[in-house]
Amino acid sequence: MVDPAREVTFKKETVSKLLMLFFKDDKSKVSNDTVTLMAEMLRIFVIEATRRAVKHAENEDCVGVDLEHIERILPQLLLDF
């Protein structure tokens, strides 16, 4: 994470196709910057989920993050977004 250029993000194409898939109205369009910003938003969502699960696993003194940790953090995560 030191080098921002090497940060992993969602591909613009993926994000725009995802948004298009879920739109009810076919006329809805997305601007270029919006797609970039949404990719950042989804990236934050994934990082937040992982970080919370890792913290939970640490509290329980587990080596790895498993499904149960995700289950535990899911309700609050969804409330926060």
Next chain:
Amino acid sequence: MDEKEAHTQRLKAAVHYTVSKICQSTVAECEKQISKQAVAAIAETTFRQCEIFAKDLEAFARHAKRQTITVDDVKLLARRSTALSSHMQQKSEELAMNNQELKEKRKKNAAKRKSKEMEGNEAEETES
């Protein structure tokens, strides 16, 4: 209908790929490990959350009587958490600045090209 299903599956796979990359790099920072099922669960959650995001964005744009979703709609989407919304604000400002720089560069390049062309024409004229 089948084609639509296949399209959805492909998108899900794409999301899963990126999610697992982000997960691995985040977990590596904290010196922990993560199971495959956990990654799959996060990927599925992200996919469903994206549906909520998309529908919210569409509703925001419609409320503003627009058909194009803009950066402001995304900012509104991040309103629930102060830290997130300030981060998104910062990112959007960065994007706007980059765009402006690009525009100015293009303008400069275009101007340069024009002046070069003019010089070329003048040279030709003096030669003849």
